[in-house]
Structure formats: structure tokens, C-alpha cells
Amino acid sequence: MRRTSWNGVTTIWVFLVAGTGAQAFFTVSSTRPHSLLSRAACDLNQNKDSLKQASFPSLQSLPGLGLLALNVLAPSLIPPSAQALPQKAPETNAQMLLIDALPKKNPVLLDMASSLAKVTTEGSGNIRSIDSKGSKGIKPWPEVQKAARSASGTIAGRGKELIKGATDEKAAQAVLTDLNVRIDQLGAAADAQNREAAVTAQVQALLRLEQLGTLQVPTMPFQPPTVEYPSVPQLLGRAEIEITTRAGKTRQTRQMYAILDGFSAPLSAGQFVDLAQRKAFDQTKIVATDESSVTITADAVKSPKRTVPLEILVEGDKEPTYGETLEEQGRFKERVVLPFNAYGTLAMLHPLDDPNGGANSFFFLKADPSYTPAGLNTLDGAFSVIGYVVQGEDALDDLLAGDVVENVRVLSGSELLKQGK
Incomplete structure (x- = not known):
């Protein structure tokens, strides 16, 4: 228990x-x-x-x-009528979840990403999994070598398909070249049986595939509800952010990097990016942390006086639902596009009695995602997920209440933020 x-x-x-x-x-x-x-x-x-x-x-x-x-x-x-269960283990790799969430699907890219995500056990592609699980953090070396060879073959033989439909062909070609370097690094790490180097190369390769997939989405797949929520900013695409934290006692600084998904949650992600650009998170103390989550809250003085509605995109829907939890809609068994599956899932916090009361507080999931697969937990469909920590998630383990958010920077995607009225 x-x-x-x-x-x-x-x-x-x-x-x-x-x-x-x-x-x-x-x-x-x-x-x-x-x-x-x-x-x-x-x-x-x-x-x-x-x-x-x-x-x-x-x-x-x-x-x-x-x-x-x-x-x-x-x-x-339990009887079949009580709960619908997934037929396969849920994906817990943050990079793969972002690739799966892309509104435009490239089957060659998806197949390659899926193969690379399986390099680490339980779909967990981060250094933290190696530190805590030792040799169990990565598949047997012959399987890693096979995945690297397969990825190299895909780039050599189907490279044009990997970048097909990119809105910026030159940028896509540059990412593809870098991807090839990362795959070579994965193969070399597997040959040397270097676990840390292998997982680092895997993460970087998956991030390049996420970049390629994002470049292939020409426009927003739906029109965000500007009439209903005119004051809320919108992130019309994806943004990468860097979060620097400082320990209260040692004053040691750590960095985490997250990708925010405006394709799936434009209002909630837009609110975070807007607060970051206003430097509202800078020099704020960690509000709360325990074994399940870390909560950060932007400075109230620097934060606009507005609330953001609950925003949930369900698999198969063309646009998110707003204002009601999936349980309130009678859809609690349905899968969401951005589930609480990965360590470092980032979501907007709202009062338990008001799903539309989100404003300037957000939380990172720390609980082991294997306990709460998609569609079978009390968080999916109840809180707006805006993205995932994709690098540096091991720093979450070290955060304590009273530690400081040194700053939050938008590294890319700031031009995709559309301000509200």
C-alpha cells in the first residue's frame, strides 16, 4: 500500500x-x-x-x-461495464507523447520515433530513470544497436519522407542532418555499452523528430475560442521553455526544459508563455512540493487579472472542450491527447470546486506514471495539461518548498503567442 x-x-x-x-x-x-x-x-x-x-x-x-x-x-x-481498460501499456516517454499529440501524422516519423522510444524500458527516456533503476533503465545492448541501425537506414532510404510537407524545407533538412548525428551517437554508445550516453542520444534524437513533426503542421488545426475568452492569450503552436531553479540552502541552480503544446491547449499554454514573458515567475518561491507534484505560482502583481477555463482535447475530437471536466461531460473513459503519463507532466492548477478558475499556478507531476495510465486516473480530463518536461526532469526530485524559481525563459515559439484583448 x-x-x-x-x-x-x-x-x-x-x-x-x-x-x-x-x-x-x-x-x-x-x-x-x-x-x-x-x-x-x-x-x-x-x-x-x-x-x-x-x-x-x-x-x-x-x-x-x-x-x-x-x-x-x-x-x-471488475465487470467490463465498470471500466474500459487500455489494450497496451501506456506511453510514458515525454518526447513520444508530444510526437503522438501532433495534429498532422507522418507514419514514417511515427514508426521511427516509436522504435527509438523503446530503447529505454517502460518508455522512460531520461537520465533519472537510469539513476533510479540502474541497468534496468535501458534495453539489452543488441536491441539498442538494432534500433540505431534501423533509424540510420530510415534516414538513408526514406529521409525525404521524414521531412515531407515541412513548412520550412531548409530548416527541416538541417534538423534531419542533426538527427542523423544523434543516431550515430546512439549507435556508438550502444557499441561502448555506455548507458548515460545512449539515453542522452535517444532523448536528443526524439526531440529532433518532434521538431520535424512540428515543422510539418502548417496551421492551427482549429480556431481557438476568442469570442468566449477574449482576454486569454493563445499559443498557436509549440514553445520551448527553460526553467531555472535555485535551492534555498545550497543556492545551487538547476535547469529544466519543457515543450508546451498550443496545438492541444492553446489557452492554457498561452497563459504560461505570457506569464513567462512578463517575468512573473522570476524570483518566486516554490509554493508546494511532495512526492507527487511540484507547484509553482507566478507573482500576483505581475500576473493579469484573468482566469483560464479548463481545456481538454480528447482523442478523435477536432478541438478541445472547455469549462467542464470529462467526468462532468460523461466522457471519463475517453483518452485525452495530453495525458498525465510522463514524469514531469506540466498542467494548470485550478480550485477543486472551480475548473474554470485557473490563473497563475501550475504543477509538475512527480508521481510514478505507471500507477496512473491514461484514462484510468483522476487527473486526465480534470486538469489542463500544457506540455512535458523533456530534459532535466531529474531536477524535480530535488526541489523543496521554499526553493526559488530563478527565471523562466521562452527559448522558442514566443512569436506564436497571440495576446488577448
Whole structure:
């Protein structure tokens, strides 16, 4: 059993091994005291075999629990009508999630990216996974060598297809050339069995593929709702940001880099970029941090007096929905384009009782994403994800309440910000 707390909500994670040998995780979330929630979770764990016959209404009506959500993550333990489960493990690689979220799909690029993302285990392409998991952070070296050879072959034989449709052919060709260098570095690292160099090369290669994919999106796939929300800025594309933090005691500075996705969340991402350009995050203290998340809040004096609506793009929809959670819409089983799958997922914070009350606070997800696959957690469809940390996410582990956000800089994409009225 494991407990996490965030923003007044406590979640208990319980691992079940039923009498049949079936395994599962279930989670219960509530605003009630930890002791009450833990006791209820223990009761459920002790009666795990009865979960086969249980339905969500009966589980959610446990006396005094006040459940906000309950997720059971095994098809053998609940009836099919209770929860739709994914047929494959969720993608947890931040770079791959951004590539998957591109509104224009290039099948050659997607296939190459998918192969490279599998170089690391559990889809986690970051140095943090190596530090915490040791040799388990990367696949066997023959598989890494095979992935590098396959990628090199794709560039040599299908390079034109990789950059087909780019809005700036010269820029795309330059990215393709750099991609080839990164693939060579991956192959060399695999030959030398250098784990850190291999993962670094993998991350850089995936970032180049994300750049190529972004260059192939000519315009916004939909018109953001300027009439309904005239004062909210819009990010009409993608932006890269650098976040520099400073430890309160040691004064050591660290950098994180994130890509914000205006294709999927133009208002929420636009709000973040606008606050960054106003230097509203600079020299602010980390508001809160625990094992699940890190919250940052822009200076209220430098922040415009406006609120941003909840903004969720569901897979298959042409544009985001606004103002209501997916649960309120009766769509809680549907997958979102930007899920809370990756360590370092960045999202807008809003009051629990007002999904349209987002303003100048954002949070980074630190919880292990393998516990909360897309479509099966209480965050997807309840908060607006704006992007992912793609480099330096290991710095999140070191942040404490009271540490300082030294500055937030927009490295690229600032020209894509459209100011509100």
C-alpha cells in the first residue's frame, strides 16, 4: 500500500493479488483524513476477492469515505461495464507523447520515433530513470544497436519522407542532418555499452523528430475560442521553455526544459508563455512540493487579472472542450491527447470546486506514471495539461518548498503567442 497527498486530496494505492493469481492496482481518492482512507483501503484489500462481483456504485458508497474517485486497474477484477481498460501499456516517454499529440501524422516519423522510444524500458527516456533503476533503465545492448541501425537506414532510404510537407524545407533538412548525428551517437554508445550516453542520444534524437513533426503542421488545426475568452492569450503552436531553479540552502541552480503544446491547449499554454514573458515567475518561491507534484505560482502583481477555463482535447475530437471536466461531460473513459503519463507532466492548477478558475499556478507531476495510465486516473480530463518536461526532469526530485524559481525563459515559439484583448 502507498499513500500520496496533493492539494488536499489523499490517494491510497493498493496492490492486489487475488485468489486467482490476478494482479491489479486500485486507487481511492478523498479529501477525508488519511487514517479513514487508509482503513477503508485496508478493508478493500482484505476483501479483494469480492471485487470480482463489485461495481463502482457499491465501492463508492462505503460509509464515511467521501470518495472523489476509485480506479481499479485489472479487467479480471471488475465487470467490463465498470471500466474500459487500455489494450497496451501506456506511453510514458515525454518526447513520444508530444510526437503522438501532433495534429498532422507522418507514419514514417511515427514508426521511427516509436522504435527509438523503446530503447529505454517502460518508455522512460531520461537520465533519472537510469539513476533510479540502474541497468534496468535501458534495453539489452543488441536491441539498442538494432534500433540505431534501423533509424540510420530510415534516414538513408526514406529521409525525404521524414521531412515531407515541412513548412520550412531548409530548416527541416538541417534538423534531419542533426538527427542523423544523434543516431550515430546512439549507435556508438550502444557499441561502448555506455548507458548515460545512449539515453542522452535517444532523448536528443526524439526531440529532433518532434521538431520535424512540428515543422510539418502548417496551421492551427482549429480556431481557438476568442469570442468566449477574449482576454486569454493563445499559443498557436509549440514553445520551448527553460526553467531555472535555485535551492534555498545550497543556492545551487538547476535547469529544466519543457515543450508546451498550443496545438492541444492553446489557452492554457498561452497563459504560461505570457506569464513567462512578463517575468512573473522570476524570483518566486516554490509554493508546494511532495512526492507527487511540484507547484509553482507566478507573482500576483505581475500576473493579469484573468482566469483560464479548463481545456481538454480528447482523442478523435477536432478541438478541445472547455469549462467542464470529462467526468462532468460523461466522457471519463475517453483518452485525452495530453495525458498525465510522463514524469514531469506540466498542467494548470485550478480550485477543486472551480475548473474554470485557473490563473497563475501550475504543477509538475512527480508521481510514478505507471500507477496512473491514461484514462484510468483522476487527473486526465480534470486538469489542463500544457506540455512535458523533456530534459532535466531529474531536477524535480530535488526541489523543496521554499526553493526559488530563478527565471523562466521562452527559448522558442514566443512569436506564436497571440495576446488577448
